[in-house]
Structures are given as structure tokens and as C-alpha cells.
Amino acid sequence: MNAPSPPRPIRALPDQLISQIAAGEVVERPSAVVKELLENALDAGSTQVTVRLEEGGVKRICITDNGRGIPPDQMPLALARHATSKIASLDDLENVGTLGFRGEALASIASVAAVTLTSRTADGAHAWELEGSHQGTVVPSSGAPGTTIDVRDLYFNTPARRKFLKSEQTEYGHCAEVVRRIALARPDVSFSLSHNGKTVEHWMVSDMAKRSAQILGSNFEEARLALDEGSGVLRIHGFAGLPTASKGRADSQYFYVNGRFVRDKLLVHAVRAAYEDVLHGDRYPSYVLALDLDPALVDVNVHPSKIEVRFRDGRAVHQFVFHAVQRALAATSATSHGSVPSPLPAADNLQASGPIWRPQEQTSFGSILNPEYRPTFSPSPFGAAGNSGVAQSTQRYGALWSNDPRDNFAPGATAADGGNGFRASADYTLPQATPMTASSAQMAGEEFPLGFALAQLHGIYILAQNSKGLVLVDMHAAHERILYEQLKNALDAQIDGTEMSVQNLLIPVTFYADAVEVGTAQEHGDTLKTLGFDIAVMSPTTLAVRAVPALLKNADAQTLARDVIRDVREYGGSRVLIERRNELLGTLACHTAVRANRILAVPEMNALLRHMEATERADQCNHGRPTWVQIDINALDKLFLRGQ
Secondary structure, X not given: OOOOOOOOOOOOOOHHHHHHHHHHHHOOOHHHHHHHHHHHHHHOOOXXXXXXEEHHHOOEEXXXXXXXXXXXXXXXXXXXXXXXXXXXXXXXXXXXXXXXXOOOHHHHHHHHOEEEEEEEOOOOOOEEEEEOOOOOOOEEEOOOOEEEEEEEOOOOOOHHHHOOOOOHHHHHHHHHHHHHHHHHHOOOOEEEEEEOOEXXXXXOOOOHHHHHHHHHOHHHHHOEEEEEEEEOOEEEEEEEEOHHHOEOOOOOEEEEEOOEEOOOHHHHHHHHHHHOOOOOOOOEOOEEEEEEOOHHHEEOOOOOOOOOOEEOOHHHHHXXXXXXXXXHHHOOHHHHOOOOOOOOOOOOOOOOOOOOOOOOOOEEOOOOOOOOOOOOOOOOOOOOOOOHHHHHHHHHHOOOOOOOHHHHOOOOOOHHHHOOOXXXXXXXXXXXXXXXXXXXXXXXXXXXXXXXXXXXXXXXXXXXXXXXXXXXXXXXXXXXXXXXXXXXXHHHHHHOOOOOOEEEEEEEEEEEOOHHHHHHHHHOHHHHHHOOOEEXXXXXXXXXXXXXXXXXXXXXXXXXXXXXXXXXXXXXXOOHHHHHHHHHHHHHHHHHXXXXXXXXXXXXXXXXXXXXXXXXXXXXXXXXXXXXXXXXXXXXXXHOOOOO
16 A cells, blocks of 8 residues: 655645646547637638648647737736636626637647737738747737638647547547537538548538538438427427437437537437437437527536536426427428438439329229229228137227228228318228229329328338329328327326326335335335326335336336436436337237238228328338338339430
């Protein structure tokens, strides 16, 4: 064991050592330097920023902007500790409207690297240069209006810190990610990034739609939903990726608060909860979302890197973000944005000659199945005979089709007659496969965006035709989503405004709990009961679950209790009830939905299409799989080399 060090007197630390200690927090790696310098450039009103890196930023980081510049008499202060032009009082600190404000970044960087500051104001006759630190001498130099900060040999005087850096490519990757984050937030500014003398990225001034497509790629551009909502002092805007375009990693998630990229648990949870209804648990959505609010309502001075924030009313912000993203995802592809991504490339070089439905032409699909048709194997789940299990489930939760002949394309009815009637009925019969017609106006006008069924493929897919071309529908996935939404809406209507229905356990479920869990159960007992849980403290290390929400009576009580206790502790309230309820309904819908290899008559297929058009989140099933895809006529022409 080492002997204790001799006592030392308390003394003030030298400025250089203070700056190096601060650099341990601010200058964690080269990417942190890039972040601080870029934020300063944007705060200076720049519209053009150039980033030059060498050896991953360890050898050199040089950032040039065309901002306001720094007067020569203020340049030494720019490299001094706790000197800034962005705040002057506590009131300024509580209403921060800039990205940088601490006044310690440049001094910290200068303490662990060789820094050269060159700047020229708009009315300056020439530029001025300062090298080293705030104790250096400002000398005349050359340069355009704006500021250039050249940082060389990072950690040259602190070799121990340099040992912790990763490979050149890894450090460059972190730097490039910082540039991408900031460029996404400011599409009104052009950015150029080079590494070892080679230009890697260059983004011209554009808008959020184009900038996000450039940075996140064409896959995101083709599978995203625009979002712009406001409520009081809160506004959220940007793009949320479609669930069907989710990824295996959370590397395309960008959230900004007043233009600042943040990683905030509350915001991440709100967005994740909004996707929970449409995304499988091990998949991650892509999004670029920006939250704007009064700076006085958010504290950005929580962490030296300013990557975390704290809201004055976190619950209100959580609910606003959650509901805004959820509403955007609730819109169906058929009615809001045309289609989900097509698995086939569109023939962009081919121009459609016109609508595939010729004017004043009535097209009849004819009868795919004989009116006397009866399935000889795997019968339809919607017939009254031979399918008692499914019929009972359908009778219990509401039939997909009503027994009104107009709702089922009965003889003599048109598509318009039966496109929108979906009344529940316990007494229903299998609709007969009868001829039906669709006018050119209905098709060209997208009255029915998913078109009309032509046939069933391998007992799995529905083939339909609309004005754009071919629609392929996974009938199980589509029906699963429809049933799920029906069950969820029915349960919401039952419990709205009423107390939570609970199920008392005949034998309480006891389990080991740590001190934090026991303390949370005691402190938040009323909240837990409001959520439908009766969790009693049996001993300092044991909890007993005596009642759970009735909707979750078949779930694992111990796991459920641990989850709700954890969420109550972390968020002050719980969303576990909603998440578990949705999981339960999703499972029920999956087992109730029409299975593969079941024969459906054409009217049944069309009724399914009409229901999809009227159902929220019809893009995907409850597991995040797409329910339908659109293959446009140009892509089909390209496959068959038509027009070439």
C-alpha cells in the first residue's frame, strides 16, 4: 500500500493548469474541438464554413468561416479563460440563445494544442493574427473577412491524454459525425469538409428536406414523413422515418433543441414511445427532429459538453413530442404520402405517357371466382360455416365486413357504393364474388388509393391495380394492423374517463427487490395504484404484487412490476401500461388476423383494401413489417424493356 502523501498547503492553481483541467472535460477528443469551433462560427453569423482535418484531427484542425470576425483588441480575450461576448449577466445565462456561451473552450484548447487565431472584421483593412495564448502578441496578417482557427498537434504537451485516442480513422469518423450533426441543424449554411487534403463532403445552402436527404441518404429521403406542429411556446418540425425503413442501429437519430444537438433521455423516450406502436423492439427509427421553445424554459448549462439539457416542465415537453410524432405516424401511406418504399427501382428515365385509365372508359375486372365457388382447402376465415373459432373472434370484436350488400360489392353495386361502409355485425355471410367496375374518374382521382383487387398470390399476397400501377398487399400483415387498431380503439373508448380496471391476484406474487425498488414502491404507492398496480412492501428486500391492471392479468406480474417501478422512478410517471397493453393487443391481433393460405374472394380483398385506406398506421403491421408496396407503371415498363 502506498504511503500517504505529506500534507500540502492550499494554494491557487496556475492559469495554465486550470485550463488543462478544464480541457479534460471540454476537449475530450478532436471531435470536441471541432464541435466548439463550429458552434463559435455559427454564433458569429457565418453562412459558409470550411473544415480541414489532418490525421483524424490530431495533427491539425483548421476551421474557416465568413462571420463577423473579431476586432484585434478583443482577440487576446478570445483565448482567455471565462471570456465571452455571449453572456454578461445571470439573466443572459437563463435565456441562452447561442450555441457557445461558457467562454472556456478556446482557452482550454490553447492549453493542450498549438493555436493560431486569424480574424478580420467586415470593415477591417486587413486581418490580424494571434498565436499561442492570450498572452501572445496580435500582429497584422492577410485573410478574408471572417475567422480562421488553426489547431495543431492536439495534446502535444499532455502525452498521457494522447495515448487514449483511437486510430486516425476512428477519430476522423467522430469529427465527421459532429460536422454532420451541425450541418443538419443549419441547412442555411454551406459546409465543406476535407481530410488529409481531400474534400470529403460539401453541402451547399439548401433546406431541411434536401440537407437531410444529402446526409442521411436516399433511403431516408424516400421513406420519411414531414412533421411541423406547434402548441403554445412549443414547436417541433423535421422528418420522421417510416417504420418500414427502420435500422438495426440507432445511428440515424438526430434531435435538436433550439438548434443544439442533444442526447436527452426524455426526448429519446418520447420518440421511442411514439414508434412503439409500429416498430419491433430491436429496430430503431431514423429521424431528424427539431424542438423550438423559449430559452428560459430549458437549461442548456447542465454539462460542459452541452449535450444534455433540462426542461422546466419535462412532462409537458414529453407529451407534446410524443403526440406530435405519434400523429405523424398515424397517417396511412395510402392517403398521406402515396406509398411505402417500392422494392423495385423506379424507371426515372421513363416518362409515363398518361394515366393508365383512359378517359371515358369503364373497366370491368370481371368475376375472378365463380359465384358458386366454395373453397376446397384452407377456407376463408370470414365465412359463417366451418370457421367457428375465427367467427367467434370476429363476432366478439366486430366483423371486418358488414352484411349490408352495398358494403360488400353486391350484384349491381359499384365500387363507390361499397368503398366506405364498415359497420360491425355479428350476423354476416361470405360476400359473393360478383363483377364490379371502376370508372376512370375514380381511378385517376385516387378515390381509392390502393385500387381494386385482381387476384390472390400463393394464399399470401393480394394483387391490386391502381392509377399508378401495381399494388402488392400482405393480407396477414394488413389485417393484423386493422384488427389491432379496432381493439385498441374499443378499449380506449371503454376506459376513457373511468378508473383503471384491476385484477386482484388470488396468490400475490412476491419477489426480491433492492432498496431503491422498495423505496420507490413506498414513495409512489398512490401513482402505482392509479396505474392499476397494488404493490406491497413485505420486508426490506421483498415486494408483493397483489393486483395488476385487468388488461395485463395474464402477463408476468413480477416483470411488469419491476418495469413500472423503474419507469416511475425515472420519469415520475409510467408509460409501461400503454406499452404492455399495445403488446398484448398486438399479439391478439396477430393470432386473430387472417392466416396465410386462406382463400379470399375478390369482394373480401377489396373490403380489406378499403379498410386499409381508413385505418391509421396501415403502412405496417404491429411488428414493423410493411403491409403493402407500390410498383409504378414505369418500373414495370423498365422490367419488360418497354420504350427502349
